[in-house]
Amino acid sequence: MTWLSNDLVERLRDVASRPELASDRYVILRPIGRGGMGSVYAARDEQLGREVAIKVSNAAAPADDLDQRLRQEARVLARLEHPGIVPVHDAGLLDDGRWFYVMKLVRGETLADHAAALEHEAARLVIFERVAETVAFAHAAGIVHRDLKPSNVMVGQFGEVLVLDWGVARVLARAEEEKAASARTTDRHSNNSMSGTSGGTRMGTAGFMAPEQADGDSSNAGPPADVYALGALFFWMWTGRAAPADVNDISRRLGAASPAPSKRLAAIIRKCLSRAPTDRYASATELMDDLARYRQGSSVSAHRETTMERAGRWLVRYQTFVLLVLAYLVMRVAFAFLR
Amino acid sequence: MKKPVIGLLLGAVLGAFDGLTALGTPEVASEIVGIVIGSTIKGIVVGALVGWYAYRVQSLSKGLLVGLVVAAFFAFLVAAIPQPNGHHYWVEIMLPGSIVGLIVGYATQKFGQGRGIAVR
Numbered sequence: 001m002t003w004l005s006n007d008l009v010e011r012l013r014d015v016a017s018r019p020e021l022a023s024d025r026y027v028i029l030r031p032i033g034r035g036g037m038g039s040v041y042a043a044r045d046e047q048l049g050r051e052v053a054i055k056v057s058n059a060a061a062p063a064d065d066l067d068q069r070l071r072q073e074a075r076v077l078a079r080l081e082h083p084g085i086v087p088v089h090d091a092g093l094l095d096d097g098r099w100f101y102v103m104k105l106v107r108g109e110t111l112a113d114h115a116a117a118l119e120h121e122a123a124r125l126v127i128f129e130r131v132a133e134t135v136a137f138a139h140a141a142g143i144v145h146r147d148l149k150p151s152n153v154m155v156g157q158f159g160e161v162l163v164l165d166w167g168v169a170r171v172l173a174r175a176e177e178e179k180a181a182s183a184r185t186t187d188r189h190s191n192n193s194m195s196g197t198s199g200g201t202r203m204g205t206a207g208f209m210a211p212e213q214a215d216g217d218s219s220n221a222g223p224p225a226d227v228y229a230l231g232a233l234f235f236w237m238w239t240g241r242a243a244p245a246d247v248n249d250i251s252r253r254l255g256a257a258s259p260a261p262s263k264r265l266a267a268i269i270r271k272c273l274s275r276a277p278t279d280r281y282a283s284a285t286e287l288m289d290d291l292a293r294y295r296q297g298s299s300v301s302a303h304r305e306t307t308m309e310r311a312g313r314w315l316v317r318y319q320t321f322v323l324l325v326l327a328y329l330v331m332r333v334a335f336a337f338l339r
Numbered sequence: 340m341k342k343p344v345i346g347l348l349l350g351a352v353l354g355a356f357d358g359l360t361a362l363g364t365p366e367v368a369s370e371i372v373g374i375v376i377g378s379t380i381k382g383i384v385v386g387a388l389v390g391w392y393a394y395r396v397q398s399l400s401k402g403l404l405v406g407l408v409v410a411a412f413f414a415f416l417v418a419a420i421p422q423p424n425g426h427h428y429w430v431e432i433m434l435p436g437s438i439v440g441l442i443v444g445y446a447t448q449k450f451g452q453g454r455g456i457a458v459r
Contacts, residue, residue, distance in 0.1 A: 321445055328353075328438045335431050336363040 019056045020095040026054060026102065034058070037167045038070050042105055045089075052089060053105040057098050067099050073167040074101035076143055084134030084163055107157050111233075112150035115240065121259065124237045127153075129291055130161035132230055136284035138163075139223045142172040146221050148229035149208040150236055170221060207242025208232040211275050224277035227287055231272020231280075243273050264294055267303035342451035346390020347383055349446050353439045354382015360435075366422070381417060381436075385410045386443050393447035394454060406444020411437040 004012075018028045018041065025047050032040040032053060043054045055074075059067035077088045091101035108114075111127065118124045131153055135145060146168045154162040206214070210228035213221045232243040235250065238257045244250060250273055254266045261269065268290055274280045281287040290300045297317035299305055305313070315322055358378030361367050367374060389406045396402070414436025418429045 318449075321442070321449065324438060324442045324445060328435055328442060331435050331438060332360050335435070336360070 019054075019098075019100060021054075021100070022093060022095050026052065028054065035165065035167075037066050037073075043102070045102070051105045052102050053086075054100055054102050056094065056100040059098050061098075069167050070101070071099045073165075073169065074099070076166045076169045076171065077101075077103070080138055080141060080143065080166075082134055082137045084130055084137070084161055085166075086162055086164065106154050106162055108155050108160075108162075110151045111153035111155060111237075114155045115150070115237070117155075118237055121261070121265075124234075125291070125295065127155065127161055128230075128234050128237060129288070131163055131233065132284050132288050132291065134161070134163045135226050135230060136288050138169075139226065139283045139285060144170045144172060144221060144223055145226050145229070146170055146213065147205060147208075148226060148233055149205045150233065153233070172222065208236075210277070211245070212277060222277070223283040224280045226284060227272050227280045227282075228274075228277075230284060230287060231269050234269050235273065238269070245275075247273070247275075263309070264300050264303045264305075268294065268300060271302040340451050341390075342394040342447045342453050343387055343390035345451040346386035346388075346393065346443055346447045348386070349443050350382035350384070350386020350389070350439075351379055352382070353442060354379040354385075357382065357435060357439060366424075377417070381413050382439065385413050385440060386447075389440065389443045390447045390451070393444070393451070397448065397453050399445070399448045402444045402448035403441055404444070406440040406442075406447075407437055408440070410440020410443070414440075 018031075019039075021028070026043045026045055029042045029044055029051070032042050034040070036058070038055045038057045041054045041056065043052050044050075045052045055070065057067045057070035059065070059070075061067075071091075074088055074091045077085060078091075081087065086103045086106055089102045089104070091099065094100055114127075118127065131148070135148065138145060143166075145163065145166060147165060148163070152163065152165040154164055156162065208229045210221060210225035213225055235241075235243045235254070238261055239253050241253065244253065247270065250270055251266065254261055254269060260266075268287070271290075272280055272287065281290065290302060293300050297313060299310065299313070355375055355378065358371075358375035361371055361374045361378075385406075388409050389402070392405045393402050411433060414433045417436070418427055418432040421427055
């Protein structure tokens with residue numbers, strides 16, 4: 001009698017757990033990853049002759065909460081056509097009735113694995129601004145991500161930055177409609193998952209989750225919750241740690257980082273990480289505006305400068321001009337003395 | 340403010356200042372008014388030309404080069420006029436004059452409103 005080797009058992013288990021697709025257009029090649037809501041597989045699109053990624057819900061049965069979330073995620077992604085968001089190509093039902101959707105296969109690594117390449121401020125700013133820009137786009141479309149963290153940001157082979165995992169995203173317009181509807185009717189159960197999440201559910205990741213989310217009710221999480229998560233993500237890019245709750249700890253750890261962010265950049269991060277949503281930037285767009293001012297060497301709304309700081313910033317910003325004027329004056333003085 | 344105007348104003352101010360520095364040269368102190376007026380006009384012409392170029396072409400390196408060349412050329416014309424004793428102040432006039440051109444070239448490229456067409 002021959003026993004099956006462990007490798008063979010693993011392969012059989014892998015094949016057995018692969019989803020059964022109703023059509024023969026996609027051929028599952030290998031598993032890529034598994035999260036709380038769904039599993040992602042690399043697959044081949046036989047019709048177009050390209051590799052794609054297929055996300056399948058981990059739901060035990062069709063139409064349960066996880067399945068609905070996956071469907072919602074596909075719809076959210078389909079609404080958001082942006083270079084920072086993985087495009088959805090197709091969606092459908094598995095043989096067992098669960099949902100799947102097909103998206104572009106992104107080759108690269110998550111930000112969590114890419115941290116070593118972020119040695120310099122410029123590299124961190126480039127990645128962070130692309131994430132913030134993508135989130136700003138989503139906010140403009142009325143969608144809040146609610147689970148931004150390093151493992152949900154993908155850096156592609158050619159430097160493209162993609163924000164992943166929109167499974168717990170909240171559609172603001174629908175949420176408002178939902179609120180209005182629930183106000184009109186007394187049926188409290190109608191307040192179901194139109195927004196992609198059920199009311200009163202805690203969603204997100206500790207250390208990157210806004211206080212209002214951590215308090216247990218994610219249904220109140222608006223754009224400022226994403227701004228908090230963006231701040232936490234930027235904090236992580238500087239310190240390698242999740243953001244602490246205490247504002248003094250945030251300042252201390254940013255100061256101890258090597259290299260430490262400048263005062264103005266640290267102020268931007270602190271503003272994002274304010275406990276009260278009203279003290280943060282109202283949306284990722286506002287954050288982007290402040291980052292643009294920072295990059296141009298202008299003053300930022302998060303930091304009130306002293307006169308000395310302002311003068312120093314001006315000198316740095318226009319150093320070539322200042323050096324030319326100084327060179328001229330030195331030359332004039334030198335000629336006066338040489339005579 | 341448009342770039343040619345910035346060039347013109349900056350050229351006038353720097354030209355006047357450049358002329359006033361002649362106060363430190365006793366041999367020409369009696370002609371200081373003429374020197375300041377002439378230097379200011381030279382600054383205005385150089386500033387306007389460099390500013391006009393910056394308005395047409397947005398490129399820092401090209402702007403600096405044009406500023407240097409135009410200012411050096413006008414400074415050369417001034418330096419070529421001999422002093423009553425026959426002496427020419429080539430270095431004293433051309434070197435600071437060229438740096439003034441660089442300053443105007445830099446300022447007009449960095450500040451002011453251009454045509455919005457970037458040429459790199």
